Amino acid sequence: xxxxxxxxxxxxxxxxxxxxxxxxxxxxxxxxxxxxxxxxxxxxxxxxxxxxxxxxxxxxxxxxxxxxxxxxxxxxxxxxxxxxxxxxxxxxxx
Ligand SMILES: [Zn+2]
Ligand SMILES: [Zn+2]
Numbered sequence: 001x002x003x004x005x006x007x008x009x010x011x012x013x014x015x016x017x018x019x020x021x022x023x024x025x026x027x028x029x030x031x032x033x034x035x036x037x038x039x040x041x042x043x044x045x046x047x048x049x050x051x052x053x054x055x056x057x058x059x060x061x062x063x064x065x066x067x068x069x070x071x072x073x074x075x076x077x078x079x080x081x082x083x084x085x086x087x088x089x090x091x092x093x094x
Contacts, residue, residue, distance in 0.1 A: 019062050019070075026063070026070045032079065033093045039079035041068050047077040 031038045044050065044058045045065035057064045061073035069076035069085075076085040083090075 022070045023061065023063050023067060026061075026068050029071070030068065032085075034078075034080045035091045036093065042077045042079050043068055044075070047082075049075050049077055 029041070031040055033039070043066050044063040045054060048054060050058065050065075054065070058069055058073060058075050060075040061070035063069050063073070072086065074084065074086050077083070078085045078088045078090055080090045081088050085092075
């Protein structure tokens with residue numbers, strides 16, 4: 001009988017430092033171009049994507065309320081369709 005408990009987001013100082021840098025650099029990318037038009041990205045907390053009651057920071061990328069998600073975050077909401085950036089079909093461009 002083996003038990004593998006999934007430990008989500010194990011606190012580790014090295015990880016935290018890397019994550020903090022990722023979040024920091026994500027703040028510079030405030031827009032997406034979707035289908036040829038610029039869309040302001042949705043910040044963590046703006047779409048109540050943190051659940052109810054909301055978590056203090058994004059459960060996936062760790063962005064604090066009011067911060068932009070790290071690119072590739074599962075939780076980030078698409079500004080064009082309201083779906084998830086990682087799974088919606090919007091034509092994201094550069
Ligand atoms: Zn996030
Ligand atoms: Zn979309």
